[in-house]
Amino acid sequence: MSLVLRNGKPVRKSDVWIRQSDRENVVFDPETSSVHMLNTTAMAIWVLCDGDTAPAEMVDAICELSGLPPEVVEEDVGGILRGFEEAGILVWNA
Amino acid sequence: MAERDGTIRVLLADEQALFRQAVKVVLSSEDDLIVVGEAADGLQAIAEVERVRPDVALLDAALPNCDGIRATQQISLRVPECRVIVFSAQEDEQILVQALEAGASGYLSKGSPLVDLIDATRAVHRGDALVPPRMLGALLQRLIHRRRERDEALKRMARLTRREREVLVLLAQGGDNDGIAQSLVISPETARTHIQNVLGKLDVHSRLEAAAFVTQNGILDDLAVAAR
Numbered sequence: 498m499s500l501v502l503r504n505g506k507p508v509r510k511s512d513v514w515i516r517q518s519d520r521e522n523v524v525f526d527p528e529t530s531s532v533h534m535l536n537t538t539a540m541a542i543w544v545l546c547d548g549d550t551a552p553a554e555m556v557d558a559i560c561e562l563s564g565l566p567p568e569v570v571e572e573d574v575g576g577i578l579r580g581f582e583e584a585g586i587l588v589w590n591a
Numbered sequence: 592m593a594e595r596d597g598t599i600r601v602l603l604a605d606e607q608a609l610f611r612q613a614v615k616v617v618l619s620s621e622d623d624l625i626v627v628g629e630a631a632d633g634l635q636a637i638a639e640v641e642r643v644r645p646d647v648a649l650l651d652a653a654l655p656n657c658d659g660i661r662a663t664q665q666i667s668l669r670v671p672e673c674r675v676i677v678f679s680a681q682e683d684e685q686i687l688v689q690a691l692e693a694g695a696s697g698y699l700s701k702g703s704p705l706v707d708l709i710d711a712t713r714a715v716h717r718g719d720a721l722v723p724p725r726m727l728g729a730l731l732q733r734l735i736h737r738r739r740e741r742d743e744a745l746k747r748m749a750r751l752t753r754r755e756r757e758v759l760v761l762l763a764q765g766g767d768n769d770g771i772a773q774s775l776v777i778s779p780e781t782a783r784t785h786i787q788n789v790l791g792k793l794d795v796h797s798r799l800e801a802a803a804f805v806t807q808n809g810i811l812d813d814l815a816v817a818a819r
Contacts, residue, residue: 517725537724544728550735558734562691563720 502556502575505589508548513586515543526586533584542577548590552578599716602628602645602673604636604662606655610701614649617705624712633657637665640673647712650695652679652686660689667694674715678708684729687722691730697721744808750792758785762798763805 514525522540524533535543538559545555552574559570581587601618603626605611611629618624628643630636633654640648648666650659657665663675676697677690687698696715699708700723711721722730751759754775761771772782786798795801805811 522724537727540724541727541731545731545735547732550732554735554738555731557738558731561734561738562722562731 502552502571503578503589505591506548506551507546507578507581508588508590509543509546510586510588524586526584529585531584533586538573539577539580542574543581546578546581546587598623598625599647599712600625600627600643600645601712602626602630602636602640602643602648604630604633604639604648604654604659605651606631606653614705614708618709618712621709624709631655633659633662636662637669640666640670644670645673646716648673648675649708649712650675650677652677652683652690660686660693663690663693663695676708676711676715676721678703682723682726684726684733687726687730688733691720691722698723698726741808741810744804744810747793748810751789755785755789755792758782759789759793759801759805760811762786762789763802763811765802 510526512527514527516523516525517540522535522537522543524535524543525531526533541559542555545558555574556567556570559565559574560567563570578587582589601624603611603614603618605614608631611631615626615629618626627645628639630639633650634656636648636650636654636659637657650662650666652659654662659677659679663677666673666675674696675690675694676699677686677693677695678699678701679686680701682700682702690698697711697720699711699721703723714721748756748759757775758771761774766774768779768782768786771786772779775782777785790796790798790801793801793804795804
């Protein structure tokens with residue numbers, strides 16, 4: 498397991514609202530009344546936070562699609578997941 | 592190849608002449624884009640790409656005579672330097688995946704604003720891959736799902752002995768008992784026993800299912816190597 502990615506499988510907080518369009522992705526957490534703007538990559542990672550997908554699988558799929566090196570993608574995915582966690586909109590399954 | 596002044600040469604393939612004409616007008620209004628060829632069906636698109644060698648080909652997924660996906664495959668093989676964008680009537684995840692697997696660099700729906708088509712043409716010419724943002728998450732989910740299925744298939748395949756892998760390769764190539772027996776210089780009864788073992792270990796119920804297992808998971812090459 499990479500040092501950048503933590504163990505477990507991330508899960509989206511179930512009661513947040515999402516508005517997705519071609520131009521913007523907005524996540525609203527009614528519990529804290531906070532709004533989070535996500536870029537395209539963060540939104541794609543958000544979709545993958547289903548409690549069944551490990552961060553390493555996300556990295557593999559993004560590498561396959563983008564051709565980017567794993568260490569770069571690991572850094573990005575790790576950072577985005579940490580951002581979700583710090584915003585309180587993500588929890589982790591064992 | 593781009594012209595010396597940096598102009599991006601585009602080929603446009605769509606069954607509808609009116610649609611082609613409209614897109615041509617829009618693209619040609621940009622200083623750095625020029626439409627150098629048109630096609631009304633897939634076979635014509637392949638032939639035109641080979642003839643005019645555009646930088647970017649814009650193909651409708653639903654072209655007659657050879658759909659846009661198959662045309663993309665052929666163009667990727669015959670003129671690999673030509674980047675392909677496939678477009679379809681509506682956003683369709685399956686077409687997106689098929690297009691990317693066929694070698695396309697980008698995908699758009701016909702519902703996209705024309706400015707997106709212009710940006711997309713420039714982006715794929717730069718070497719970027721282009722997926723509609725709203726479809727990215729679903730596409731990644733699909734890739735992950737396919738990878739899991741393939742891993743599971745490889746796990747099942749690892750249960751097979753070397754001889755059984757040889758039998759599975761021949762099964763996947765359409766071999767019957769006698770053919771497999773002859774190829775492996777064994778008796779038809781022994782071939783039948785191996786086939787039964789292969790079916791059991793792969794957890795499939797027929798030869799056809801075993802052949803489909805290999806094809807669907809794209810593991811024929813892995814299998815052939817492992818059987819050597």
